[in-house]
Amino acid sequence: MSSPPYTIIGTPFSTFTRSITLALHYKGLAFNQVRVTPHSDTAYENHPFGFLPTLVIPEIDGKTVNLKLRETQAIARYIDRVAPEPSLLISGGDAHALIEEQMWEFVSFAGAHGFPAVEKGVVKPRVAATDEGKLTDAQIRQNIQDGVAHLRKFLARAENAMAPEGYVFGEKLSWADFFLYPLLADLQAISEGEELSDRFQKWMKKMGELDAVKATAAGTLSVGARPP
Template sequence: MTTSPYTIIGTPFSTFTRSITLALTYKGLPFNQVRCVPHSDTAYDNHPFGFLPTLVIHEIDGKPVNLKLRESPAIARFIDRVAPEPSLLITPGHGKALIEEQMWEFVSLASAHGLPAVEKGVVKPRVAATDAGNLTDSEIREQIKPGVEHLQKFLHQMEELMADDGYVFGSKLSWADFFLFPLLADLKATPEGELLSPRLLKWMEEMNKLEAVQVTTPGTLSVGARPP
């Protein structure tokens, strides 16, 4: 029998998995973690398409259910409902937000466009080429040049949506920070981290002060880890 009410299915190396474990840790919700990569047998056992993460909810109102909740936006909403404080939501006036839905807009942009721009276009091919050891740094840079150009556009557009200082929405930590941070933490661990602007670097410094960030760092690229 589980000792925690929740189990997260996913490797710490997974950016979306880390977004969720950041929130669980920040809100003080105890959980177990089953480390697996996407499209593994364990991933398919818990997600119909083998993606990460899945949150297994072991009980609801004291009754055992072992409900598998898939997809990060749905998991985020569940976490907010069962643990509304400390809040990861914003209100109008936080940063550049005129309406609270702009936070979820940022989350969607970071998720849908950040993963291909950061991970698929730059980080993963950089790490694979470096680990293979067959190419020089100059050759790797030439190989990923199209991805780097696309990444630069992504970083610029996301920074334009951020407050001038503090977190994504100024003084208010939110889901926007937890969805963008794992991507840029991976990027910073590669030579292409040089693309990060002073504003983004300052934001990352603030994020790195959070206990939730420190707790969820082991097993990530930023400390030299690789997928299990």
């Protein structure tokens, strides 16, 4: 008998949620998605702080548990354990990495520094101002100029931590790519996408060829959607 599918709580518009749905698709794990925004009633019913995503695990060892697992990196570790292949881990010796934990270091950079730099500092204020329709492009650019200056620093440092070509760790697709991609796909969709270097643009193109990326595009800013 096949196991019941997982449930992911989170709108496709949420970049952390997309990191997980990318991996669920990539690893061929069936899931349902409950498309809610952060701090909605459903978000709070599933997450103590109303954040996204939560993964609801229906069964463990054939026993119904409906366990709610929060925090994207904890969810990633669970997914790797139940579906180790195809692997999203690296090994020391992949591209510039000496030890496998450098992949988790990059993941943490993306979440802790990339999310505020890309989403909070630039994407959200740009989208809010554009949707409101009261300011000119020049006025919006002026309002977010500090955010863009900070974004440039993040992008330069992230690029510096990447292999010179291929995925973040060269030939090996990993969680590092799945954590960074949703942020830069949003960035690419707005005018400030012009900040993406040639290296990032090549990487975006390579990522865009993945079935998992195509399957998770609906409902994201990259295709012009809005929450949920």
